Structure formats: C-alpha cells, structure tokens
Amino acid sequence: MLYFKKEGELHRVREAEVIYIQQLKRDVVFSTEKGEYSVKNYKIAGVENKLKENFFKCHSYMIVNTAKIDIVRPGEVVFENGSTVGMCRAASDRIRKELKTQNVLH
Numbered sequence: 001m002l003y004f005k006k007e008g009e010l011h012r013v014r015e016a017e018v019i020y021i022q023q024l025k026r027d028v029v030f031s032t033e034k035g036e037y038s039v040k041n042y043k044i045a046g047v048e049n050k051l052k053e054n055f056f057k058c059h060s061y062m063i064v065n066t067a068k069i070d071i072v073r074p075g076e077v078v079f080e081n082g083s084t085v086g087m088c089r090a091a092s093d094r095i096r097k098e099l100k101t102q103n104v105l106h
Contacts, residue, residue: 004037006031011037015055018066019079021047023061056098059091072096076085 002013006080018032023044030037048057054067062085064077071078 002030004039006037012065013037015052016065016067018055019037019081019083020065020085021055021063033081034079056095056096058098059087062087062091064095066095066099066102067097072099081096 002015002018004011007057011034013030013032013034019033021030021044022029022031024038027049028039028042030039043048044057044061044063047104048055048063051063052067055062055063058067062095064085068079068081069077072092072095075092076084076086077092077095078084
C-alpha cells in the first residue's frame, strides 16, 4: 500500500494500481489508475526497493508496472488505460526482454 498527500488529503493507492513511476527533476511522479501523485524532493532509487513484483526499472528515470503494459513498440510503451510513455529504443528492448522472462511475451 502506498500513501500520498494531495491537496491536503491523504490518499491510499494499492501497488497494483500504479501504472508507471517517473523521476522528473527533483520529484518522483506516480501515474496510477486514480491519477498522478507527485512526491517532492525524492529520488526514484528510494522507491524501487519498496516495490514488489511486476515492477521493472527500464531506465534510470522510469519504473513500469509490467502487469499494466498492453503494447511495447520501439521507443514507446502503451498501457492498458491507453496512456503512453516514450523512451529510448534500448529501454523498450529491456522491457520486451523482461516480459519474456515473465513468460508474458513469446
């Protein structure tokens, strides 16, 4: 379970609801099924060790929930909810390899 403060309220988000996590300058942004949550002055390295299965660090600034991936294209990942993230071709190749190890892609 993850907890985020947003507009003065504390929101509870299950890890399974997280789509991807991205480092943007000094903040870490969690894209979830419920919306985006930003943690100020935090590093993505502090997050990756706390996550359980289905999360894969495909780049130094991005962690994706492999259970939420719908399509992997060269340089882009499309998630179940239709959102996309662009990335270098090497990062999308790493995701493709990770999905193969999880027996998701054949």
